[in-house]
Amino acid sequence: MTSSTVTSSQSPRPARPNLAFRRLRAQRSPAEFAALVRRAAREIGERVSCDARYVGRVEAGEIRCPNYAYERVFLHLFPGRTLADLGFAPRSSVRGRGARETDEALPSHTTSPMHASPETEGAHETYDTQDPYDTHQDDEESDVQRRAFMTGGTATVAAASLGPFGVAHGSVAHAVPRPGRRAGVSEAGALEEAVRKIRLLDDRHGADGLYRRASAPLRTAYELLDAGATRQTTADRLYTGAGELAISVGWLAHDSGRFDDARSHYAEALATARMSGDPGLEAHAFCNTAFLARDAGRPREAVRAAQAAQRAARGVGSPRLMSLLALREAGGWAGLADRAGVEQALARAQALYERGPSDTDPEWMTFYGEAELEGLEAQCWSTLGDWPRAARHARRAADLQDPHFTRNIALYTAELADDLARGGRPDEAATAGLRVLDLLDEVQSSRIQTMLAGTARVLLPHRRASGVSAFLERHASLPRTA
Structure with a gap:
């Protein structure tokens, strides 16, 4: 894949006005239309902070794709239309670029840091903090990613997608400036883009094919x-970007069962956060450390890490972040078989979530919606052995999950299959397990395969039950991961 470059003679690509969305507003004022959007949100149980400024930014083309809450509201408000009909770009081309207003440019085309021009630092472009999908990204690059996945699988997508921080055919792309030249905004932008690409690929395909290739960009960072x-x-951007990349690579290690590697990457991110005085990055590092500790069988450490994350996050001002961290704490209490601790933490998580999204929500939290809340609660009840309750929440999680997050749909459905199997409903468990198997051509996650293996063991005594034998046979035919 060739990358576009920005030279000193080029200006950032201007936003393209969203004329389709403007036509839908018709004769209403932006404020009147915003009120209509908020009313539509209430009708479907969503909470969005839409105002005249947000409407204006959509119409100006600054927000190329809405976040998931706004998407649901818009599609409810205009039934029968797609996001494309409303003038938005495909989500795959704009996944999760965080918004910021700085005195520096974030180039609209990713620049190879080897060829970045110092003159580009004088440019200025504003990015929205309200919508995490506000970005300018080359549509041609998305086509390259799609073709790469069709022809070469997840690892090839990773190689094609990580830009100047990526790896191609096993070699590291050198992104460090020439000797004597310090890093500038082009390098910072390329680093941030690498983080976004990794997250997008993990959302769709899971961690197993990405981890080793993602380690090279981390060294470069x-x-x-x-x-x-x-x-x-x-x-500051470089420190935050390097820390977030360490967390992303740590998560890939975590999800692919490399717990020691994950612990090292999370510790590296935490040290970076402490050195740079970044409370948001510190909260994120502790959040993932808590999750890892729970999965590694260290529930008391999970509780303490989640509580440390909550202390760090107080200055961030994001109720949704605090909600997620309360869920991390609940997972630790579940591992300690402390039902009262679980219930208290879950109640806090729900109350904080219901406060709705905020402009201060971190970019990396684009995955955290009602489906994830339900999925994490299901895991708590499963750990406590309350299989019927766990199955109810897992089913809701799978039903609520946006189709973009293929890996999470597989994860929640695998959780559902296991809860049903352990709860004495083998036929329903087998049906759910078969749905997961259907997704494994696209998703590569050791976590999900481990869950399925456990479900298969529970179902073995029920192999004569309806559908169970079909699941067991298909599961047995899976290629075994190393």
Whole structure:
């Protein structure tokens, strides 16, 4: 894949006005239309903070794709239309670029840091903090990703998609500036883009095919920190980007069963957060550490890490972040068989979630919606052995999950299959297990395969039950991962 470049003679690509959305507003004022959007949200149980400014930014083309809450509201408000009909870009082309207003440019085309021009640092472009999908990304690049996956699988997508921080045919793309030159906004932008690409690929395909290839960009990120930055704002972006990349790579290790590697990456991210004084990054690192500790059988550490994350997150001002961290704490209490602790933490998580989204919600939390809340609660009840209750929440999680998050649909459905099997409903468990197997051509996750293996063992005594033998035979034919 060839990457587009930005030179000093090029200006950032201007936003393209969304004329289709403007036509739908008709004679209403932006404020009147925003009120209509908020009313439509209430009708379907969503909470969005739509105002005249948000409407104006959509119409100006600054928000190329709405977040999932807004998407549901818009499709409810205009039944029968798609996001494309409303003038939005495909979500795959804009997944999760965080918005910020800085005195630096984030180039609209990813620039190879080897060929970045220092003059590009004078440019200025504003990014929205209200919508995590506000970005400018080359549509041609998305086509390359789709073709790569069709022809070569997840690992090939990773190679084709990580831009100047990626790996191609096993070699590291050198992204560190020339000797004597410090890192600038082009390097910071490329680093942030690598994080987004990894998250997008994991959402769709799981971690197993990505982990080893994603380690190379992480080494490059820390070489950039060693090179220094031209401005303090750039240095802050580099530290945050390197920390977030360490967390993303740690998660890939975590989800593919490499717990020791994951622990090391999370610790690296935590150290980076402490050095740079970034409470949001610190909360994220502790959040993932808590999740890892729970999965690794260290529930008391999970509780303490989740509580540390909540202390760090107080200054962030995001109720949704605090909600997720309460769920992490609940997972630790479940591992300690403390039902009262679980119930208290779950109640806090639900109350905080119901406060709705905020402009302060971190970019990495785009995955956290009602489906994830239900899925994490299901895991708590499953750990406590309350199989019927766990199955109810797992079923809701799978039903609520946006189709974009293929990996999570497989995860929640695998959780449902296991809860049903252990709860004495083998035929329903087998049906759910078969749905997961249907997704494994697209999703590569050791976590999900481990869950399915456990379900298969529980179902073995019920092999004569309706559908169970079909599930067991298909599961037995799966290729075994190393």
